[in-house]
Amino acid sequence: MPEKKELTREQQEDLLKTLKTRFEENMHRHKDLEWANVQTKLEAHPEKLLSLYEMERTEGEPDIVDYDANKDEYIFFDCSAESPKGRRSVCYDREALESRKKHKPENNAMDMATAMGIELLTEEQYRVLQQIENFDKKTSSWIQTPSDIRELGGALFCDFRFGHVFVYHNGAESYYGVRGFRGSLRV
Known part of the structure; x- marks a missing residue:
């Protein structure tokens, strides 16, 4: 992985757009969750956005598969059809x-x-x-x-x-x- 500490504003926006589209096209993976709440959480944790960026860059197609209500955490897995x-x-x-x-x-x-x-x-x-x-x-x-x-x-x-x-x-x-x-x- 390249030594990269943070994403540019454009990279963040592109990543959030990609994640939102995938989220909306695969609602069966995360029923009853709303994108607006996910985006707020992601924007509050730029270090997690960097991890998601790397998952996406390596073709993992990350998406939410669960929500842990006790910890208030969204759980992303790589959802590419085949191993990234x-x-x-x-x-x-x-x-x-x-x-x-x-x-x-x-x-x-x-x-x-x-x-x-x-x-x-x-x-x-x-x-x-x-x-x-x-x-x-x-x-x-x-x-x-x-x-x-x-x-x-x-x-x-x-x-x-x-x-x-x-x-x-x-x-x-x-x-x-x-x-x-x-x-x-x-x-």
């Missing part, structure tokens, strides 16, 4: 990246997510996303991996095939052109 194109061909984390001797990928999912200010989806969040609509029919996405699996060198990823969500494992150092990661952001 700008975040594919990455291994799981820095340790995995450094363990590769040959043919290293350019980056890793965990560092990219941290730089963007987002978190990888958990298995539970991935399953919630798939209940809204079906994603990753041709690609797969790294998800947060429990430490006991990661300590043994593995990492988890998911996809949607044959009408079901599948959770798989791979060596954390592996990477494929069709595997990226989806993120979440609370605003």
